Amino acid sequence: MLAVLVACVGAGLAVVVGALVARGQHDAAEQQLARRATLVAEAVSSETGRYVDTLRTVAAATGSYTTLTAAKFAQVAEPLTEMRLAGATSIVYLVPVAHARITSVQALWRSRGVPDLTFAPAHSGGQHIFSVFNVPLDGVTTPRFGLDVTQAPAPTQALDQARRTGRVAISAAYQLIIDQNLPAERRQQSFSLTAPVRGPPDARGDRPFLGWVLMGLRGQNFVGATLNQVSQNLLDVTLRTQNVDGVDVTVATQPAGVSGRRDLSTTVDVGVADRQWQLRVQAPGKRLPGGVTKLPGLVVGAGVVVGLLLAGLVWVLATGRARARAQVNRATRDLTAAESDSRHQAGLLTAILDSISDGVAVVGPDGKFLLYNPAARVMLGVEAANDGTQDWATHFGTYRPDGQEPFPSAELPLVRAMGGESVEQVELVVRNPGHPDGVVLTVSARPLQTGSGHAGAVAVFHDFTDRKTAEIELRAARDQLAEHQAYLTQILDAIDVAVLACDTTGAILQANRVVHLTLLPGGESRTIAEAFTGAGIRGSDGAAMAVADIPLIRALAGEQIDGAELTIPLPGGAHRIMVMDARPLHAASGRIIGAVASAYEVTAQREREADLRAFAGVAAHDLSAPLAAIAGFVDILSEDLADGVEPASLTATLTRVADAVKRMRRLIDDLLSYATARDRHLNRELVDLNILVAEVIAERTAHLRFTRGGPSDQLPSIVSESLPIVDADKAMTRQLLDNLIGNAIKYTPAGEPARIVVSAEPDVGGWIRVQIADRGIGIPAGDQPHVFTSFHRAAAHTSYTGTGLGLAICHRVINRHGGTITASDNPGGGTRIQFTLPVSALPAAPLEPAGAGTGQS
Template identity: 50%
Template sequence: MTATSAVGARLRSAGTLTVAVIVVTLMIAGATFAAMTRGDDETARRLLQRRASQVTAAVQSEVNRYLDALSTTAAAAGAHDTLTNAKFLQLSAPLSGMRLSGATAVGFLLPVPDDRIAETQRLWRDRGVTDLLLRPVGSGEHIFTVMVRVLDALLVPRAGLDATQSRPLWDTLRAARDTGRPAISEPYGLVVDQNLPPAQRQLSFTLAAPVYGLAAPDGSREFQGWVTMSLRSRNFLGTVLPALGDGLREVSLSTSPEEYGPLVAAYPRADAHEPDMSDSGTVTVADRTWYLRIGGARRELIGSRALPRVVAVSVLALGLVLAALVHVLATGRARARRAVEQATTELAAAESRAREQAFLLTTILDAMSDGVGVVDDSGEFLLHNPAAKSMLGIAEDRSGPQNWQEHYGIFRVDGSGPFPTEELPLVRALAGEQCDLVDMLIRNVTHPDGLTISVSARPLRLQGGRAAAVAVFHDITARKADMAAIEAARDQLAAQKDYLTQVLDALQITVVTCDTDGMLVHTNATGGARVGAPMTGRHIDEVSSGITVTDMDGQVIALADMPIPRVLRGADAIRLEAMVRFGSGHTRAVVLNAQPLVDRTGARIGAVGSSYDITALREREADLAAFAGVAAHDLRAPLMVIAGYTALLEEDLEDGADPESMHPTVARIGAGVRRMQQLIDDLLAYATARDARISLQHVDLQEVVADIVTERTLHLHVADGGGPPPEITVGPLPVIDADASMIRQVFDNLIGNALKYTRPGEPARIDIAASHPDGDPATIRITIADRGIGIPAEEQPHVFDQFHRVAAHTKSYHGTGLGLAICKRVLQRHDGTIRAADNPGGGTCMIIEMPYAGRPLPAPVTV
């Protein structure tokens, strides 16, 4: 019984131990199952987060690669003074080898208004886009694709499309221009994909970077257009995203953080079920933020979900638990190794992309004609492209700003001495200052004659916050020489123009030139003075509108029949003599000439016209004609009288007549001689009044008139039978500026006429006075009024014409008809006037008006 009891006790003990082991095992298994389940969930979540971060980083890195390539191409395009199709294709060539998945094409776009479409098309055809055809849509501003490099073999290049027909693309271009930074569009269907089969169509998006030209002297940069890159989203993500494995069932890219926002692209696995876990990430794409959603399966992330049950049910022994733990550790180590390997692969890919971008940047910099240099805060050169080294002329760089002037041979452009170190653009940029277009002279062994460059510099920040600076060098030696030559040519041309202008202005001939439309290009000083208004820039018809032109027969000549309009219509040289009445009322006889202006090819570019005043010539011709008439009549008559009486005198002498009887004959001969002498004197006086030089001096009219009155009355014989002497009253007369001899002749003629033209038996009564007309102190009016026979009213305007005599006076009063004409001509040359009027008391009043010197009038004198 003892053994049985002991066995039983052992059995009970073993059972208890077994039960205890089972209970403990069950407890351990349950606790292990619960702990492993919770751990697996946390592990799966961490793995999904890590995978989401890796996917987000991969997408962000690839997007940055695309943006960097696009921005670099836009910057290179803006660095060219004149962008051509060949240069654009050269700049964009590296993009073809960068494996830009999904990229269809890179293009250059321009904004063009309606009125410049044809001009823009012609310009870019000249720049190498020979088959460019701009196809506008609607009206207003258009945005045309003018140059295209195709990156997708399926795409047919189509330049000339109007980007405004695609609203997403138009909004993107405007955003890039407004912000000055790259922009990305909403997903949309490309215009060029409309012709693809529906199965091949997919959503796309466009990256756009603004293109700005070189900086102007004021620091501004002209906007020139956009460089765009279009990408098909599904192709892009298909290459960017890693293989959807390791528990990832779905990856989608959308433009909204909402779960069901607009999709850019989505990539579910073919065998994927609904994911039971998800995570998200954001990708910054230019001016937008896009959202990644990553869905995964817990079981696929960490392995089979049956492991805790297998461990709890099947493996109760400590060895199996340890084996399971080893298996879990080994599995975890393998996953860790796999994650490390994947991270290493991604790092290598990122390094490869960085090398590609560096190669692209180096290629672009090496291809640029402008030099580029970058230095760090210590003055060590990080970059000098070949163009910069060629301009500086020294292959080896020398670090330290204090060494740059001497090492490279940098001097001031004006030759005043070395360029100060503190004023060097890179030194100023390292201090945080922006500087543009600083001119410097490089003179060293390579450039002994000197090379003029223009430098612009900007401050930079390196990683870690270190200061740096970049400078762009541009060779302006040829430009400086060209500008100097242009300035010299401009100065020479200006001198020649000034010389020619002075010559033309010195001519007393009106000279005008006009273009083929009749717009006046140049007028000399004489022309402007005669018209009395600015002429240049006005139409020939407008200038001529206030002028009446008639031919010598009095027929009006229309504006269209004037010489210049006729030449502009195709006629050759035209000469026309005409009478011109100006708006001021003056009429002049002129000769009008016009002939065509032609360029070196013989094409007409306008007309030149000239005109000169022949009024004096025609007046001289009239004088000569009148003189011929006088010579034919007035001189011939006294000569015939003299000849006749001379013949009689000779006969009397031959007949031995008494000398006393010959006195009447001799007296008649003397009268004829005096008459001829008077006529000759008047003719000479008339010619002198027109042509003699005027010598202005102070003339006291009081003294002049008194002297004339004395001279005229001293030897005056009273008619037979006796009679009263003439009554002459002289009021206060002024001192004027005039030619003394000429003005004396005027008053001598007028006083002589007043004494001469009196009725027989009546004494001459003359009143001479001075006053200011209408209170004008700058004008003096002198009146000579008589009580003589008077002048009929209809004759008064004509008595000042040469050789004109009043018909009623010719029989009783001798004269030549030149006295009043002489007075009028003398006064005209003194800027004065004379006119005849009735004297209210009977007789005639001669009224003279002249400029007044402002001297006081003397006291009245009665003679």
């Protein structure tokens, strides 16, 4: 009986010990699984954080361009193709478009590098969101342009969230629009990461919203690539999240390659942008290092054996004691092996933490550091502090992102995580003896929970210094570029030549001051084609210039343009003539990257050339007639003298010769006056118009004499009212008055005396308006705007002698003084000529009305 009792007691004790060992192994396996699940979650969080940072950087770079083109967007997205973003399909630029503006917006983006872009609206009204640029990232996705993203609710909600918050947003799980044509077995639950794009600040500092950048992310591809290494082929990982209807769906599964019952399971949440993902981690306990082994069975077996040995001890004490000792030794070796395996797994975890580049720190509920990997030690610069959280800010030397204001200990991410709060990407500066110049870190922290309650916190540190430095250098480079551009703009604005530059799309990059004053006055066009067509510029043939004939457009095609003549219409029917040269701009590789043109005005030169041509025509025609008459009369005189004709009878012929000479002298004088009025030096002085008018009247009427017994009412009646003193060239003003008063006397109906009134009245801005009104034959309304043109004579005046230069000379004299001159009908008959001159501040001397002979009044 004693032997049976000993055997039963031994077996019972063996079962109890085996159960305790099995429980211990299960707890160890669960802890092992929890640590591995944390690694999985951190891997997913770190990788998605990299995607979020990448997308935010692309959005900022895209928004920095004043004019975004397909080439510039491809340049911004090019680094992403080298980053091996697992699961990423493509990076897309999206713009919002009202239904009524689809055609115009489509044309705009076609001109910016997507000539075949065609918008495909998903509905017939409201707001659309179209893709305009698309850069593949996985090497297999075919770019699709013009898709209306509003046909899928999930990405539409993410785009709205990103625009509203100004941060990166991730969509609910859904099938990508580009995957909907794939076979069912190849479709995946996927996501869209999106970030808002805002342009450069305007004058008020506001950054206008331009659109979004969007990255498609296939869930299975992302999970497979991200977790392949960290799971070590021991864990089944399932990613679950909500779809657009709020229903939990399985997005991706990463199965382990080992067999066995998955008797261990845990779930962790991962924050991605503004959403939560759920990771379910399962593993067979017997496959985990330090997990469930055969040790409990061995312990039970050993206990039974021990019991049997003890029972045998009753019978054979000596041999039984030896067998029992051997069994205990074997059990001890198994326990030692299990402990060694656990230590190996702990060493493996430590090696993993020591090998990663991000810093990891774990603290217990009392604030003492339990784990502090080498990367964290390097980033923080000092050893861990275990004197309480209240001194962490001083110990580690933490500051706000400005590097000046201390970061309070209570607000540190690890301290907030110890209070149960999850903290994402907090930026801070660490400056201490280990980092005297300071480093910039981003810190994410999570509370650690166990079945018994709160158990501390874990933080992950990422060194942001190089990127921050790069951003500062980029801003400095951008500021320096802006200074250089401003300097170049000042230089270009200082020269008197119009300079205009554009890129390969025809968008205007540079237009100096002279361009806005002469070539494109008042224009705010964004492209060369808009500017030239909007200004109505014509070519040398007088026809509207086609877009393909614009010198800058031709230069973009590789031509060199010299001396292209452009005509720019101006208000009031005038025009400006410019001569333009254009050249293509080449990169170092020889590729055309734009075009530049210079232009200068030749309006005055062309006017002078026209005057010279007219001058030559008049000289050739009008001078030849009196010369021919003189030659003919001289021949007649020679013949008459040779025939012995009495000299007294030759008086009429001599008079005709003298008249031809006078006519030729008058024409030459007018031509010289007209030619010199434009460029002759303006000798300004104070001129009393009363005296000048009196002198002109006296000269113009001096040859008129009363015929004894003749009618006195045939003499001119010239009334000059009180006139001011003006600031003008006296000789040119005298010629002006002589021409105008002489015309008023000459163009009078036959048999009627000339009646002329000269008056003046103040005009605006320190000017005086002088009026010469007559009762002559008048100027037809159709000729009034043109009588001041060179060699123009009204049809009604052709029966009167003259060259047609008198009023043209008056027009030039007034232009030289900066005034205006007009011709109009005089109420009651005749012509009224009005012109303006700058008035002197001196008072005018009163002058009694002057007259020619006794017939004036």
